[in-house]
Amino acid sequence: MKFDRVRLRNFKCYADADLRLDRGVTVIHGLNGSGKSSLLEACFFALYGAKALDRTLEDVVTIGEEEAIIELWFTHEGGDYHVRRRIRATGERATTAECVLETPEDTVEGARDVRAEVTKLFRMDSEAFVNCAYVRQGEVNKLINASPTQRQDMIDDLLQLGKLEEYRERASDARLGVKSVLDDKRGSLSELDAQIEQKEEKNLHERLNNLKSKLKETEGEIERFEENQETARQTREQAVEVLETYEEKREELETLSDDIEELESEISQTEQQRSEHGERVRELRERVEELDDEISDLLAETELDSADEDAIEERLDELDAEDEAVADELNDAKTQAQMFGNQADNLAQKADETEQRAANKRAEADEREAEADEAEADLEARRERVAELDDQIEAERAKFEDAPVEFGEAESHLGDRREAKSDIQSRIEDAKADLQSARDSVAEAEELLAEGKCPECGQPVEDSPHVDTIEEDRERVAELETELSDLRDRREEVGEEVERAQALVEAEREVQSLRENRKLAKESVADREETVEAKREEARDLREEADELESQAEERREDAQNLREKADDRRETVEELEAEREAIAAKQDRLDRIRSLRSDRSDAEADIERHREKRASLDDQNDLRRDRLEDKRERRRDLRESYDEQKVQSAREDRKEAEEYLKDVEVKLDELRERRDNLQSAIGGVENEIEELENLRSRREDLLERVESLESLRDEAAELQEMYGNLRAELRQRNVEQLEQMLNEVFELVYQNDSYARIELDGEYELTVYQKDGEPLDPEQLSGGERALFNLSLRCAIYRLLSEGIEGTAPMPPLILDEPTVFLDSGHVSQLAELIESMRELGVEQIVVVSHDDELVAAADDVVYVEKDSVSNRSTVERRESLLEAAD
Template sequence: MIIESLHMKNFKSHQDTNIEFDTGISIIIGGNGAGKSSILEAVSFALFKQYTSKRIEQLITIGQKRMSVEIQFTAHGRTYRVLRERTKTSSKAIMKIKEGGRFQSLVSGDRQVTMEVQNLLDMDGDLFLNAVYVRQGEIADLIERTSSEKKQMIGRLLGIDSLEKAWKNFKVILDGYNEKKIRLEGRIESFKDLDEEFKTKKDKKRELSLQIKDVNLKREENIIESDLLREKKEILDKRSLEFEKATTILKSKTDFLEQLEKTKKDLDNQLSEIILKEEEINQIKPRLKKLEVLKSLQDNIKELKDLQKDEKKLVKIRDDIERFRDILNENEEYYNDYSRLDDEINTLQYAKDQFEGSRVLIQQYTERKSKIEVKIRQALEKIDHVLEKSNQILDTEFDSVEEFQDHLSTSKPQLEAELMIASESIQELKRELSNLQVKRENLDKPIKELERVKELCPICKSTITPQKRDELITDYQAELENNHRSSEILKDKLKRIEGEKEKLDSQQSRIQSINLGILNEYLKSVDENRQEIKNIDSSLNDLQGKMVILEKIETDIAQNKSKLRDIKGNYEKYLTARGSLESLGDYEEQLASLDEIKLSIRKLKKKISILMEIAGDSVENLPGEIAYLEELSKTHQHLLGEVSQKDSLLRRIDENQSLIQETLEELKKVQKVVEDSKYNKESHERVKKEWELKKDELMDLSGQKQLLVGQLHQLSDSIQTIEEKLNSLREYETELKNLKDFLKLLNLIRDLYGKDGVQKDLRNLSRPLIEEKTRELFEKFNFEYSDVRLDEDYDVTIYGPRGESSLDMISGGEKIAVALALRLGITQVLSGGSLEMIMLDEPTIHLDAYRRQELIDLLKRMSIIPQMIIVTHDADLEDAADNIMKMEKEEGVSFLVES
């Protein structure tokens, strides 16, 4: 593919930019933000609708409603044109092919155009960018990066990183399905022994159905007997109603009286216990007075210990501050000297960096000068050879090209003038001979007429005499003889002039065989090379001056570093002391804090002394005494709580005694009613008991039936639930089987995407191809190396006169050549070996001055790729360019500067 033209309207910062591309090296140069990289993005957008902006609407120039990009290119011998337009809500795309001098529509629509371009170029957008688009810093990275980083970068170009990403993403998918598998297995495990339970419950259901049938029969028999007993009972119930009522009241009052007597006894016991606890409180209370004193003493002793620790700490800080101040005073001069020397070294080092490339450049310029001198000698030898050959041709003996050119500038016009005169003379003589020939023919005709018709004049046809005829014949023959003599004279003159012209033609042919253009080219080359040597000598003189400065700088740096080493220990002592002082705080503040603590200690000691006099012997086991008294205090509080119920208890005792008196009087009245009744309780109780037994039996049967029916319903529900679970279990088992099969498939696919799968196959397949292409390209740079090899990590090994060498062992220029060959080798492999065009974005970025110059020299010598488009801000690359396009930007609009 060769790009012929690109037209952008309202694309990013390009309002209306039209670029005509040619083969060879085209440089798009401009400052940062001038819109250079947008050109490469426009190519990608036009071909594949790929862009770097977050949203496609951001490609439209701010304030505009529509943008378009049109690209024209050749591929496989045919010319194509792609146009893409975009508004904020719609898009349009059309691809045309050139047929018979006119463009005919091929396909339309974004997707259709992209597919057609992919089929035509045999690559998609990502592969196109990786193949033909060399990003910023890629060439430098192939030199500077570690093996793993280079391998990762080449993997990205080959598309392996997307496989690795897919392999990692598969882990998330697998984890999700594995979690689902575990959940399913857990559910299936929870249904264990479900079949056995289902069978057992089915048997139990049949058994319950039989039991319900037996209970129904028994219940019908008991209903009849129960009805007879119920009628007899109802008669006796009416008689016993009053008796039972009185008896119930009597029993209730008797029970209540017993409860009141029991309550009286309990209340009396509680009152006795409270009296005992009051006596215990009176014994404990005096002993608790020392507790507050002892606790205050304990707190003050603890506070004293804390203050003494703080005092000790502050004394140490005070001593450390004084010690570090002494260290600062002792080493301040060394610190100032060290800082000054370090600043000087940094300044010198910066200056050294500015001159660092001088040595390499001197060597480079010296080698370049030697090569140019060889070229000059070769050109001068060729000039001498051509001059010698030219002298032989012209039979001259000129010693210089200038003399020879002066001679030719004089003789060549003179020779051309003589040739012109000779040619004109020849033409004139030939015209005269032609006229004589016509006259001779005109004279021959009347003589023949006179010989044939003797009586008539051949001119006027009048009758003539024989004498007149003879006279006419004689005159005509005399004229013929004069004509013949004149013709012979003219022929002799023509032959002589033609001979002279042949000599002149031969001389002109020899002059024309002399290629003055070659001589001028050789002379021009010599002049240019001599001028370049002058420039190199001038640069070398400048560089020699810089070398003197550089050597002086290096000497100064070495001397200053030696001084630094001598005082480094004192400098570090100063820094350590200063850092320690900063962490220790203000000296005066620390002294003030120390005085405050000492005052507090004195006050506390006085207070503790007073408390110890009050505490007496209890100080000997202060913690134990405090613990004992605190437990005693808790007991005292508990007793106080219990004693506080005494008043309430006394009120309850009085109230209980009143209730006892009232209940005794009511009992006397109820006993009289019972004695007056004539009810036969035994007979009634017997009937009642019989009916109750029958009723209970009937209720038992009803209860058994309800229980059995309930169990039957519950069992039916349970069986239905189990059936549903069994159905779910079968579904879960089917789902688990399918899931396990699917997981096997996913693991297989993931393994294919892994490092030992497609990634490894792709590396193993591409590495030999990349190695072969890299070797072919590297050989074109004419270095003295026989082979280039790539290992599995894409580390480069080259073989030359000194044997095997790694990338670190060769010169900077050779490194650049290897990196460029490797990157272009990758491009060749990705493009299927049919690379016609490549785009480089800031190829010199991250390269030092020497390597940048080497890359420029390599690009100058490159003719292996028909079309190379380079976007750069590096003006040095203009030396390598066949075509230069300068981009500028004003008021936010990028445009191509007219050259």
């Protein structure tokens, strides 16, 4: 994974910035406070949002502005990604107005979803990102200064071991939860045992038998008294029946008088109705004669000889069959007329559509021709671009015609010239030191001579053999000055050679870039040629399709006209058939009218017969009424003779005695029934307790099974907890061994000529440094610079472990170091540069370093220069290709 581009607007000290990042080592260079670290913070914030901030969103937006936009383009596992965040600070607090992550598959929106997707991509959250790949300013000793527990948590989380601890804790919680439930169930089991024992002590079955015996005795007494009660009821009912009989006789006498009067009235009314029915019969006979005349007139208009029902029915069947045949023919004619008309309309519409499609095809063919013409024009431009690139390549290669090296050797030549310049610089420094020493010697000798002393031994000048050496020293000074001047001239010449060599390197790079561009241009020419031919071919095909469609349209119009003529023929047939059906319908109506009249005649004759029957019935009714009238008169005479007052008085006395007994026996029965109800209730209570006892025993069996199951589940949870703990310890040990190996490999690269031998890492991530003599040291005993470099080595080793993986490689984010030289002296800075170089050699795709140290700048592949305007307090970024330019 690597960062490709970051673009900022109103982010902290950046009003507008757009920076592209390449593979290799990139150093972000600039003065303290210029905003170097803010660039890395922007990348970190783009990935993880508010989780990447130490403070609030308000600090993201430039002071005085209402909106900040942060965009990051990055490559991950061969796919291109783009994340965009827009922060608004117009209200009481800043909010995320927009957050979008574009992936090769889809688009993720929303700050929370984007952060979750980034965490899933990198397999690390913001905290793990900081602990692994992003060494922030001032946190270079974070892992060393952390407590053992904190260090374990950090590294375990990075190596994905925290999940196992989480699962172990879940298993522990599950075990404790099962134990709690088990204890509760055991308590419930003890409570059930106590309840069962309490109910068994009541001898429920014996109590139930005693209660049932008492209930049987009580029910016997109730049965005896109920029999006596029934006897009393019968006596009372017999008395009441006698009283009611005599009362009924008295009432019957009154009723009979009323009935006799009513019957005499009914006989009179019935005689009146009988006369009315006779009159109605005469009227109906006249109606039958009128219907016979009308039937005869209608029959004369038909083809029938008689109005016989069978003949009418047979003729109607013939007419129905004839009408059905005509109707079928009519329906067929209508269907064909509509069908031919619809087909004609459809064909006409299809002809119009076909002509439109043909026009569309021709228009589309014209568009393809126009596109082909445009592509042909663009093709010429691309061919010219290929020729231009060829000329540019030749122009760049021409720079090597008078060069001291062949094309392809510029990089090596540049290194030689830089090395030569460095050697000359060293010689200049040595010459300057020698010149200063010689000048100091001459000055000292001249002072001694002025005092009259020998420059060599300090004795009086007279007779001293060393006085003449001062001239030699002056000559030596002159020689050194000449040598120093020559070296400086040579340095300028070599400097010019370095610049020319740099120009040759840039020319080689430009040729490589131009060749790639030329390859792409030639590919685009081939693509455009194919496009032109394809467009022309499409245009020809479209015109051929248009011709064919126009021919189809003409054929469909001719077919439509033929179908319309057929439809007109069928419509004439429809009119003829409809007239024929109307004639058949008139014949059917006459026959139906005859049938209706015959029905009316039949109804009239039926009415005549019905009125005759009613007249006869009324005669019969009056005869019956006269018989009933005589019976009622005779019954009235008998009732008046049979009424006995003495029997009525005796029945009244029997009824009174029976009612008094029934009143007393009801009280006794209520007492006995209440006793029976109490016994039944008691029996029900005992039976309920017996049922509860059985339920308690059943619940105890179920609960006992549940307790045994929970005991087994508790043991399984304990085993699962132990398994996760053992697995975590095993994986940690494997990680520790591999991390220790990688840490020593990095450590050896950095301290290969130092006094330290190796590093030991135990299972709790405790670190020990061993000197060459075998003496162990705690990392806290190292100097500040050594401790910082040691911690950087540890971070790089963890990065390597995560990148290479325990069982295969894993994509990793860029290795980011923010001001890693804060605690380092010049010697340790060189070791840091070696550490960075070793990480690149080990395959780290992208390393980004924020530093103002010139030695790191010189070792970088690319340099990003950050500068802050003192007036506007806004920072700008510039990506420089030349390392010497950046260093200057």
